[in-house]
Amino acid sequence: MPLKNSPLAVLGFLYHLVGPRAVLLPIAFGRELPNWPNWQKTTLRESTESAFQHRLLRAIEAGGNISALLGPTGGNVCVIEITFAEQLEIFLSLNPWTRETFWTKDAHGCQIWTRITGDYHPTRINSKTQNKRHPIAKWRGGGGDQCLLYGEDPNGRRIQRIAPQLAKLVTFSNIVWPRDWQILFGEESAEGRRAD
Numbered sequence: 001m002p003l004k005n006s007p008l009a010v011l012g013f014l015y016h017l018v019g020p021r022a023v024l025l026p027i028a029f030g031r032e033l034p035n036w037p038n039w040q041k042t043t044l045r046e047s048t049e050s051a052f053q054h055r056l057l058r059a060i061e062a063g064g065n066i067s068a069l070l071g072p073t074g075g076n077v078c079v080i081e082i083t084f085a086e087q088l089e090i091f092l093s094l095n096p097w098t099r100e101t102f103w104t105k106d107a108h109g110c111q112i113w114t115r116i117t118g119d120y121h122p123t124r125i126n127s128k129t130q131n132k133r134h135p136i137a138k139w140r141g142g143g144g145d146q147c148l149l150y151g152e153d154p155n156g157r158r159i160q161r162i163a164p165q166l167a168k169l170v171t172f173s174n175i176v177w178p179r180d181w182q183i184l185f186g187e188e189s190a191e192g193r194r195a196d
Contacts (some may be wrong), residue, residue: 004068007057007058007060007061007194008057009139010060010150011024011053011056011057011060011066013164014066014149014150016166017113017149017161017164017165017167018077018102018113018115018149018164018166018167019075019115019166020077021041021044021075021076021079022068022069022074022075022077023044023047023068023069023073023074023075023138024047024056024066024067024068024069024149025042025047025066025067025068025069025106025146026055026056026058026059026064026066026098027041027059027065027066027067027148027151028059028064028065029062029063029064029065029151029152030065030151030152030153030154030156031064031154032046032065032067032148032154033146034061034067034146034154036116039069039146040069040071040073040144040146042069042073043073044075047053050153057150060122060150062078063151063152064150064151065148065150065151065152065159066148066149066150067146067147067148067149068069068096068146068147068149069145069146070140070141070142070145070147071122071123071141071143072122072142073142073143074146075115076115076116076117076120077113077114077115077167078113078114078115078116078120078139078140078141078142079111079112079114079138079140079173080111080112080114080137080138080139080140081108081109081110081111081112081137081138081140081147082110082136082137083108083109083113083130083134083135083136083137084109084130084131084134084136087111087136087137087178087181088109088110090178091112091137091178094137094176094177094178095175095176097168097170098112098168099163099172100165100168101113101114101163101165101166101167101168101170102161102163102164102165102166103161103162103163104147104149104159104160104161104162105159105162106148106153106159106160107153107155107157107161108153110162111140111147113147113167114167114168114169114170114173115167115168115169115170116169116170117169117170117171118171118173118174119172119173120141120172121139121141121172121185122129122141122142123141123142123143123145124138124139124140124141124142124143124145124179125138125139125141125183125184126138126183126186127181127182127183128180128181128182128183136181137181137183139185140184144190162189173193174193175193176193177193
């Protein structure tokens with residue numbers, strides 16, 4: 001969607017991408033996190049109130065950022081973030097459904113957006129690192145986490161929307177994780193499948 005569109009049209013488009021039960025958060029331009037206390041506890045009801053919606057529109061008007069709250073509080077919107085391009089291709093080959101969902105790209109890598117149905121691990125979990133520094137991938141399923149959906153990151157890079165279609169409804173247990181990523185989920189949650 002071109003930036004020339006009205007803030008209301010932009011906001012409507014963002015809800016289209018992540019679903020009407022998503023909790024969107026206004027963020028200052030060039031920032032990654034909201035600047036008010038307990039933003040992690042923002043509810044769907046609060047986020048749809050008129051005053052909050054005006055804050056979202058003002059953030060868009062000011063060139064600021066919009067993020068989506070992740071996990072159960074965020075309407076079960078979750079993100080799989082993959083840092084390295086060669087690992088992205090491996091994940092895509094194991095999970096063909098990813099070609100039918102919404103993606104973003106920023107300085108951290110590529111984010112594959114989903115709406116999860118059923119049980120899943122409601123926190124952030126990192127895989128093993130590559131080059132001894134960066135995790136290959138992250139499961140971002142909540143736990144006070146949010147992900148930029150619109151705007152510009154602190155490095156001055158616009159959030160790129162790739163395949164701007166509705167975030168796909170997925171069952172967590174159907175996600176296939178490359179075994180050598182060593183991304184481990186607790187026993188109390190559903191386990192994603194592993195590629196042999």
